[in-house]
Amino acid sequence: MRIDAIQARRVLVDGDFVPATVSVEHGTIAAIGAYDEAPEGIVLRAPDSAYVVPxxxxxxxxxxxxxxxxxxxxxxxxxxxxxxxxxxxxxxxxxxxxxxxxxxxxxxxxxxxxxxxxxxxxxxxxxxxxxxxxxxxxxxxxxxxxxxxxxxxxxxxxxxxxxxxxxxxxxxxxxxxxxxxxxxxxxxxxxxxxxxxxxxxxxxxxxxxxxxxxxxxxxxxxxxxxxxxxxxxxxxxxxxxxxxxxxxxxxxxxxxxxxxxxxxxxxxxxxxxxxxxxxxxxxxxxxxxxxxxxxxxxxxxxxxxxxxxxxxxxxxxxxxxxxxxxxxxxxxxxxxxxxxxxxxxxxxxxxxxxxxxxxxxxxxxxxxxxRKGRIEVGADADFAVYDTGAxxxxxxxxxxxxxxxxxxxxxxxxGRVVRSVIRGNAIDVDRVDHTFGQQLRRTA
Missing domain, CATH: 3.20.20.140 (Metal-dependent hydrolases)
Incomplete structure (x- = not known):
């Protein structure tokens, strides 16, 4: 499932967990807004007991x-x-x-x-x-x-x-x-x-x-x-x-x-x-x-x-x-x-x-x-949803x-990871059935 946003009460931004809506375009983080935003498209909403990390x-x-x-x-x-x-x-x-x-x-x-x-x-x-x-x-x-x-x-x-x-x-x-x-x-x-x-x-x-x-x-x-x-x-x-x-x-x-x-x-x-x-x-x-x-x-x-x-x-x-x-x-x-x-x-x-x-x-x-390992505008839209209630x-x-x-x-x-998102593609918790991955090479 390709998402347009992920929304959670605890999103790791600049070292702190904050309520946020993270918008995704073409596999990249396009914006980080308020939790109560109502974005268009497919929105992945994390459970209230969950934390969204890179x-x-x-x-x-x-x-x-x-x-x-x-x-x-x-x-x-x-x-x-x-x-x-x-x-x-x-x-x-x-x-x-x-x-x-x-x-x-x-x-x-x-x-x-x-x-x-x-x-x-x-x-x-x-x-x-x-x-x-x-x-x-x-x-x-x-x-x-x-x-x-x-x-x-x-x-x-x-x-x-x-x-x-x-x-x-x-x-x-x-x-x-x-x-x-x-x-x-x-x-x-x-x-x-x-x-x-x-x-x-x-x-x-x-x-x-x-x-x-x-x-x-x-x-x-x-x-x-x-x-x-x-x-x-x-x-x-x-x-x-x-x-x-x-x-x-x-x-x-x-x-x-x-x-x-x-x-x-x-x-x-x-x-x-x-x-x-x-x-x-x-x-x-x-x-x-x-x-x-x-x-x-x-x-x-x-x-x-x-x-x-x-x-x-x-x-x-x-x-x-x-x-x-x-x-x-x-x-x-x-x-x-x-x-x-x-x-x-x-x-x-x-x-x-x-x-x-x-x-x-x-x-x-x-x-x-x-572009990896961080939730910020311009980074790849890669997330892990960790739920303390699971x-x-x-x-x-x-x-x-x-x-x-x-x-x-x-x-x-x-607690466990209940969802991953790879460049805007949300992975089902029980089975991965799509090859979203890309081969990476050092560029600098």
Missing amino acids: GNVDTHVHINEPGRTTWEGFRSATEAAALGGATTLVDMPLNSVPPTTTVEHLKLKQEAAADQLMVDVGFWGGAVPGNVADLEPLWDAGVFGFKCFLADSGVEEFPPLDPAQFTEALTEIGRFGGLMIVHAEDARVLAEAPSESSRSYADFVLSRPDEAETAAIRQVLDGARETGARVHILHLSSAKALDLIAAARDEGLPVTVETCPHYLSFSAETIPDGASQFKCCPPIRDSGNREALWQALRDGIIDCIVSDHSPATAEEKNRGDGDLQQAWGGVSGLQVGFSVLAHEARRRAIPLADLSRWMSRNTADLVGLG EFRVEAARLAHRNPITAYDGLRYG
Whole structure:
């Protein structure tokens, strides 16, 4: 349904919730007026218990198509996004086959996405050994930046950069003004950590210690200092790195940081042994660490929250029959992340406006999408309607994710996203049946 306006008693405008009527023309916000206006055409009226926020911009999603479409795919991932309030995704360069490390591989991914998108989608490129010459052509072709690993990625077609290769790639990316996004775990620290087979979640956390993150983040910050390149720390899980990051900010280094819903929702001491649906790298740490991450968001040390939706088949998640060293690492949460965190934020007296900023405007600004993540005249008419009057019990089998596996299965939350609007197209809460999405490319 294409709407001409959305009307609600709580619309997030300029950082505050106000009664408003937001008029839409040709998929763009044309005007923001009083709540009691009577616009012509099709008007979407939100329930009185609802909040209208900008559609979330999730810049960390593993869609996996082509090559591993049995793990996820453009149609299932973008449907899940639409149902969960994310109206824009940026797809990671792995775990598709081939990975997005050349312009030719980017074109294959774009061809695979054609006519399948239910939300807007852009693409990251990859920085791997031997592809320095491919980085600027990928940038010119419209990728939003380049992902690299400093330790094993888990898939052989996307190897990590050693220190010399990292500096070489970062120097090149800095030369043309690009952005390097880094899975920051140190290979040496991981190699020295205990990693024997075990079903124990506590043992798994010991195998990915805090020092793996802090050592890698020191390397990334040193690289930014040496080359002047912009760097972004992916999926920060360890609060022990926060002082390093804060000091780098005070120094003026061009560094931004993200964390994820699973690090803000769960704690290691409550995760059952053998529960591979909670396995991710870096790992979910203890409850004190979780609360320190929330505080770092409040303090502006962490900039944004993204899903790091990294799904896999049941066969991959259950590999090793509960041995957490063998199971695939990744949490599936694309469809539920905003609703989960709205509930968690409310428990901590954190304003919904702040959560929305961390998941929409800040992520949009990270990748230069100035028309996304905000409700203002001239922006894309992308909205999420979050209703505190609609309780939510997560049922993995009913999510749009291709594989019915999620760490949130069976949990209840007070409030949920009940509607999304993508460039003026209102999405039915129960099913997405129109491919409204467009492919995005970096333009600046």
